[in-house]
Amino acid sequence: MVDMAILAQAAEHASGWAGPIGAAAGIAGIMIGVGVIVSGAAKGIGNIGGNAVEAIARQPEAKGSIGTNMIIAAALIEGFTFFALVIALIMMGKIQG
């Protein structure tokens, strides 16, 4: 009985605002979100990299400007990827704090 009481109290304290499974569900949601963010970014940047390498194979003398444009496009995609990751970090902080 005492164990159950302590468990319930611990669950209550850990979740705070959303009930006993609130914290766990929140963390699970955030981890799924982070997985989706990373897979989207990897798909996009992989696409750019593949097309850039193909373009260099077709015309090797253009590799300077193709490489520069590839890096710029990858950095732009990473920009909003990191924005989404920052939001995930903030939410993790909200759950734990």
Add this chain to the structure above:
Amino acid sequence: MLVSSLPLAEGADLLSHVLPHTLFTINLGPIHFGFTNHMFMTVIVAVVMLLLFPMIAAQTQKNPVPTGTRNFFEAIMSYLRTEVFRPALGANADRFTPFLWTLFFFILLNNLLGMIPVSPMVELALGAKHVGASAMGNISITAALALCAFFMIHVGGITQQVRIAMDPTLDPHHTGHDHIGPHGHGGTVGAVGPEAERDVVISHHHAAHAQAIAVPQGMPLATAIPAGIVRYVWNYAPHPQVGNQVLDVALWAFLLILELIGTVVKPFSLCIRLFANLLAGHLLLAALVGMIPLTGVIMMTGAGVVVVAGCAALSCLELFVCFLQAYIFTFLTTLFIASAVAPEH
């Protein structure tokens, strides 16, 4: 040595390596201004830049051939001006080049200073905790840079329109480029064949053009400033055409709203991109090093070797990210200034 430095890795939690820490507080009546270690890093970079670049410029006067340090910086500055500023800004490049160079080197030197572990070195030598940090890993500092870029974009655009209001020969509309407008091609005057017809039509068009748009007088500065602001807002979205008024004005209003949203979103994305890239790098390194004590006392040395080697490799990626993010910030600011100062139609 390894055991005595355990408190560095274990005692501080993950976030304390990347969060700002107050070094001392300046109390002026009701104002309590905490001077953080991030601010300290930017002050160090500012002092370095203020000492370094006038020295380089002085050497330019003495000796036209660059050598050594001056050659390094001049190569970077020349590359930026030739490949980034001049293609985007054209004739206006020289007005914005000092600001853009300063932006690039400020971000770059802050990033590189963040890669040097100033904080652990000072902590081991002097005992003062958390003296150094990566200054661009603080959203307030990148937001301040994005605000500088925002002001430069709009002040640059408005200044250009004020210039055009004061001296209308600078206006690209009146330099004879043909554009869609109300000047109809008059009917053919004496049709004698397709080539002659075309020449006649062209000369007719030029005559109509020259008559319809006599170059207006330049305004004095006092009226040019509000006129410049009005022209800048008017030029913000593509103009509505003369025919089909309702649809074009609705389209213009819609595009103007989109452009106004873009005004806020573009500097915001500059800020977030730089901040998140730098923060994520240092957070990752702190997380990896922070996991070494979790492996237990026996495994710690071996795990430490492997993790530190991995962190060294990640730091090479971080060095690349330092240069890349400084370049991307400068390049995008150049593009935004170019679209405000000399928009293509």
